[in-house]
Amino acid sequence: VRMPLAVVTTKPLVFAEPIVAAVGLSQYFTGVFGPTLDARAETKTETLGRALAVCGSPGQNWMVGDRSHDMVAGKAHGARTVGVTWGIGDETELTTAGADHIVAAPQQLPYMMLGAGNRRRA
CATH class of the missing domain: 3.40.50.1000 (HAD superfamily/HAD-like)
Structure with missing residues (x-):
């Protein structure tokens, strides 16, 4: 069974993406979702909503x-x-x-x- 996987984090995206890559997991995820450094703070619920719009x-x-x-x-x-x-x-x-x-x-x-x-x- 294949299902799309995404990382949804409150960690800023600029930090989250390199962490996922550094541990060798990028290939398993459709995307990494987190707030940008210049954006207003967003809740985990908002971040999950963005991820689901792409791969849910x-x-x-x-x-x-x-x-x-x-x-x-x-x-x-x-x-x-x-x-x-x-x-x-x-x-x-x-x-x-x-x-x-x-x-x-x-x-x-x-x-x-x-x-x-x-x-x-x-």
């Missing part, structure tokens, strides 16, 4: 993140949300923000998305 599929989107604002942004755009606990946020923060799924290790993510993709937390 209505009703088929996932937002994977490690903070509550990632879950809020995903929910605002009707995406399934996955909270990951190997980043900054913890399970309590992610669950409180409404994460549909919680994943504890990176290698679990593709299996959860493919196997549990049609189920949401009640």
Whole structure:
């Protein structure tokens, strides 16, 4: 199963793109989305909206993140949300923000998305 992937970050784009390239991941992503240095501050919800306009599929989107604002942004755009606990946020923060799924290790993510993709937390 192939699905377009995008990096959606609050980190300014001028920093985010080189980081993605430096770790050798550019080839896997349709795009990297973040605010520009000269732009007004934008929310994660706004940045996700820009990414979805380029590579989203209505009703088929996932937002994977490690903070509550990632879950809020995903929910605002009707995406399934996955909270990951190997980043900054913890399970309590992610669950409180409404994460549909919680994943504890990176290698679990593709299996959860493919196997549990049609189920949401009640």
